[in-house]
Amino acid sequence: MAAKGREHFGSGLAAVMAMAGSAIGLGNIWRFPYMVGQNGGAAFIIIYLLSAFFLSLPILLSESILGRSTHAGTFGAMEKLAPGTKWKWLGFLTVISPLVILSYYSVVGGWSIEYLIKASGSGFGEDITSLFGTFIVRPWAPLVCHTLFLLLTAVIVSAGVKSGIERFNRISLPVLFVLIVVIMVYSLKLPGSGEGVRYLLKPDFSKITPSVAAAAMGQSFFSLSLGVGTILTYSSYMKKEENILTSGVGTAAFDLLFALIAGFAIMPAVFAAGIEPGAGPGLIFETLPYIFAKMGAAAPWLSRGVSILFFLTIVIAALTSSISMCEVGVAYLVEERRMTRGKATALIFLGTWLLGALCSLSFGPLSGVKLFGKTIFDLCDYLTSNYLMTFGSLLFVLFVGWKMKKEAVREEFTNGGLLKGNARLFGFVWFLIRYVAPLVILTIFVTNLIA
Ligand code: TRP
Numbered sequence: 001m002a003a004k005g006r007e008h009f010g011s012g013l014a015a016v017m018a019m020a021g022s023a024i025g026l027g028n029i030w031r032f033p034y035m036v037g038q039n040g041g042a043a044f045i046i047i048y049l050l051s052a053f054f055l056s057l058p059i060l061l062s063e064s065i066l067g068r069s070t071h072a073g074t075f076g077a078m079e080k081l082a083p084g085t086k087w088k089w090l091g092f093l094t095v096i097s098p099l100v101i102l103s104y105y106s107v108v109g110g111w112s113i114e115y116l117i118k119a120s121g122s123g124f125g126e127d128i129t130s131l132f133g134t135f136i137v138r139p140w141a142p143l144v145c146h147t148l149f150l151l152l153t154a155v156i157v158s159a160g161v162k163s164g165i166e167r168f169n170r171i172s173l174p175v176l177f178v179l180i181v182v183i184m185v186y187s188l189k190l191p192g193s194g195e196g197v198r199y200l201l202k203p204d205f206s207k208i209t210p211s212v213a214a215a216a217m218g219q220s221f222f223s224l225s226l227g228v229g230t231i232l233t234y235s236s237y238m239k240k241e242e243n244i245l246t247s248g249v250g251t252a253a254f255d256l257l258f259a260l261i262a263g264f265a266i267m268p269a270v271f272a273a274g275i276e277p278g279a280g281p282g283l284i285f286e287t288l289p290y291i292f293a294k295m296g297a298a299a300p301w302l303s304r305g306v307s308i309l310f311f312l313t314i315v316i317a318a319l320t321s322s323i324s325m326c327e328v329g330v331a332y333l334v335e336e337r338r339m340t341r342g343k344a345t346a347l348i349f350l351g352t353w354l355l356g357a358l359c360s361l362s363f364g365p366l367s368g369v370k371l372f373g374k375t376i377f378d379l380c381d382y383l384t385s386n387y388l389m390t391f392g393s394l395l396f397v398l399f400v401g402w403k404m405k406k407e408a409v410r411e412e413f414t415n416g417g418l419l420k421g422n423a424r425l426f427g428f429v430w431f432l433i434r435y436v437a438p439l440v441i442l443t444i445f446v447t448n449l450i451a
Pocket of ligand 1: 022023024025026027028098101221222223224225226228230321322324325389
């Protein structure tokens, strides 16, 4: 479809902030700490760091090349570069996958809203550790919070690329960094926090197994929003003169930095309270309110303040990500189906609300409904994190590395030869995209299948 009248991000920095906003989310604050906890601490982090730059960055650049060269959403990009071929199914897949992610992601976003309300209002009550277990099984409250979270997402997206998405990210990103640093300082000052710091810094290489390595790479994909067209779509709003290498490296660097600070905010507190770091997905929801309450006995107002800030951070971080998922579907409906932005957003809202509602209820009334032995929520999470994202990433790098002409890729990567630094690095990046990334992704795929 024609790019006429299409919106653009106002500057290179705005594009980086939007992409970093997409990347920084529940993946950094909720998923990263418990993955580290379950997979051996520092050893996991080292593989994560390596894969961020040598595996995830090439995938991110591939998506950027596809988006920026076509100025179209995922479906339109495939139509433009490979018209009339089976690649259109990749376009389709990457319109659907982010919406599946958005459905269950907004359930967790909803939990964060409920916790924020609790932290700022009545507090967490007496029975803090069982709070999470009793909250998520109730039918109504989580559903209402899920609706609220999705509504906020839809409102921002419907306001447009510049006045909605760009503006929200520009304000939120600096706020997020300030908040997480404040929480980290508080956490590091807790008595007994040193143990947690050691856990994050001292690698035990005997902990590294193929499935730990696959988990680290999977985490890196999730955290950078790869393989489902969010980066592609955001890159399509970048102007021709912007440098996709610097925006990619900037995005990866912000995301890494945020994950590490979040790790140093959460693990020391977990250890200080004597809690098992491998507690799993409930880690921040089950343990943090407890930690805040226990540690804060001496200065209740301080611990209350920090717990409000903490859940506020999670809600904002989740929103900057959820809008990027929503935008993929909206871009498709607006560009390929000629809908108005408002109508497109409403439609996406309805669809994801419905699937999300099923995910939410799958902790309570629908917990008996199982497909392949998993609840609806678990299935959505499992399918997207383990298969759709890796599969989408594989197809993106194969498309750029094998279907596109090398010269066309070089042209886009170097802005027609104008960016000399990029031109020097091109050979290496091309090698990573064409050979290294596909092979490693295939290996992860197989490891996930047999593990
Ligand atoms: N990266 C985000 C996070 O860390 C989540 C996210 C946004 C995402 N867009 C995505 C995950 C697309 C997978 C695919 O929370």
